[in-house]
Amino acid sequence: xxxxxxxxxxxxxxxxxxxxxxxxxxxxxxxxxxxxxxxxxxxxxxxxxxxxxxxxxxxxxxxxxxxxxxxxxxxxxxxxxxxxxxxxxxxxxxxxxxxxxxxxxxxxxxxxxxxxxxxxxxxxxxxxxxxxxxxxxxxxxxxxxxx
Numbered sequence: 001x002x003x004x005x006x007x008x009x010x011x012x013x014x015x016x017x018x019x020x021x022x023x024x025x026x027x028x029x030x031x032x033x034x035x036x037x038x039x040x041x042x043x044x045x046x047x048x049x050x051x052x053x054x055x056x057x058x059x060x061x062x063x064x065x066x067x068x069x070x071x072x073x074x075x076x077x078x079x080x081x082x083x084x085x086x087x088x089x090x091x092x093x094x095x096x097x098x099x100x101x102x103x104x105x106x107x108x109x110x111x112x113x114x115x116x117x118x119x120x121x122x123x124x125x126x127x128x129x130x131x132x133x134x135x136x137x138x139x140x141x142x143x144x145x146x147x
Contacts, residue, residue, distance in 0.1 A: 019043065037091070047084055047093070054096050054136070055080040057126035062100065065116045074103040074145030095135040103145040113142050 008027075012020035019032045019042045033039020034047060044052075059078050066073060078100040085094040098121070102113060117140040121127050127136055 037086075047082055050093060051080055051082040051096060054124075054126045054130065054134075055098060057124045058098055058120055059100065061124040062102075062116060062120035065120055066102075066113075069109075069112060069116065071109045071113060071116070072105040074105050076100065076102050093134050095137060096130070097137045097139060099139045099141070101141045101143075103143055105145050107144055110142060110144075114140075117142070 006024065008022055008024040010020060010022045010031075012018070014020075017033065017039055019030050019040060021028065021030050021043070030043030031045060032042040034045045035041035039045070055078060058080075059076065063076060066076070078098055080099065081097045082093065083095040083097075085092045100117060102117070104110065104113060117138060121136055121138055130136065
C-alpha cells in the first residue's frame, strides 16, 4: 500500500471577520469568510477551496480516462458551481454542479465519452470523499470540434 501525505499550515491571527493565510507546498493564499456570509471576502475561503478540489479532481480524472481510452480532444474545459444552503443559521454545503465541455476530434468517441463523464465523477477521489454528504451533478456538453 502506498500513502501520500499532503501538509498545509494555517495561520488565523484574529477573530471571525479577520483574515488568515494558508500555505502548502504549491499553494499560498489569504483566507477569510466570503462577503456572501458577511465576512471580509479577502483571498479565498473554504467554500471555494472545496469546489476547487472537487472540480480539479474531476477534470484531471476525466482527462486521464480519455487518455487511457485513446480519445482525442480539441478542448476540455469546465465551469463548476457550489450551492451552500443556510437554513436556521446552519450552513450546509448542499451541491456541486460540474459543467464540462468536451470538444472531440472524432465522432466515433461520442458514445464512450458519454460514459466517461459519469465514470470520472464516480471514481474521482474527492467525489468519493464527498459522496453521501454533498450532491454532485453533471451537466456535460460533448460535441465535435469545428461544429
